[in-house]
Amino acid sequence: MKKFLSPLVLIMLLGCSPQDMQNVLNSLPDSTALSNEEVVSGLKEALRLGTERSVQKASVVDGFWNDVRIRIPFPPEAIKVKNTLLDLGIKKPVDDLEHTLNKAAEEAAKEAVPVFVDAIMNMSIQDGFNLLRGGENAATNFLREKTSTALRTKFTPVVEKATQQVALTSYWSPVANTYNTATLLTGGQAVDPDLNAYVTTKAIDGLFILLADEEKKIRQDPAARATALLQKVFAQQ
Numbered sequence: 001m002k003k004f005l006s007p008l009v010l011i012m013l014l015g016c017s018p019q020d021m022q023n024v025l026n027s028l029p030d031s032t033a034l035s036n037e038e039v040v041s042g043l044k045e046a047l048r049l050g051t052e053r054s055v056q057k058a059s060v061v062d063g064f065w066n067d068v069r070i071r072i073p074f075p076p077e078a079i080k081v082k083n084t085l086l087d088l089g090i091k092k093p094v095d096d097l098e099h100t101l102n103k104a105a106e107e108a109a110k111e112a113v114p115v116f117v118d119a120i121m122n123m124s125i126q127d128g129f130n131l132l133r134g135g136e137n138a139a140t141n142f143l144r145e146k147t148s149t150a151l152r153t154k155f156t157p158v159v160e161k162a163t164q165q166v167a168l169t170s171y172w173s174p175v176a177n178t179y180n181t182a183t184l185l186t187g188g189q190a191v192d193p194d195l196n197a198y199v200t201t202k203a204i205d206g207l208f209i210l211l212a213d214e215e216k217k218i219r220q221d222p223a224a225r226a227t228a229l230l231q232k233v234f235a236q237q
Helices: 007-013 018-027 036-059 076-087 092-109 113-121 125-133 138-165 168-184 195-220 228-235
Strands: none
Touching: 036 092, 036 113, 036 125, 036 138, 036 195, 076 092, 076 168, 092 138, 092 168, 092 195, 113 138, 125 138, 138 195
């Protein structure tokens, strides 16, 4: 019968270094004790699975648009554009712009997996034990810290290409031009927000929201642990 680590042993392990933790585990008669390699492999597998699921959800048709948690709204710095146009009864260009912002993020999300994989493959033994002992978002926070800069570098040209593919600028230009023309009559200031940077940030944020959900499932729901290794590692967290 499979044995699990007792609460007393788990408490003993909390302040240990990876090597000390492994020494304690090795001294236990339970043959299911985790090795360094199993911990790291298990966390890599969990991150790989979580990122793949997150990217899949974000990159399906209207993946961002249909999920209120990650849907990209009209740019806050240009909200006065939206309000002015709606006041003028110009609604369709605003709706089209918001939809295409989300389409651009959807296209960009498809390119995220290689960036995540690079960070996952470089995970150290110390990283693995820290994530195993961390809170419900420990793995997501680790990946955000390790990949944010690389994701932004990777996403920027991808988002630019995606906005071209969905003709985002063709929607934004008439919206901005209409607003700028209207504000000239009242002495207002023209706006020209960087939509590519805005979409990039929102696309990255959305992926990590989804990844946090996947991590929580793997930690809390045995049914979400798709492999024997995940079951073994997270049964003893």
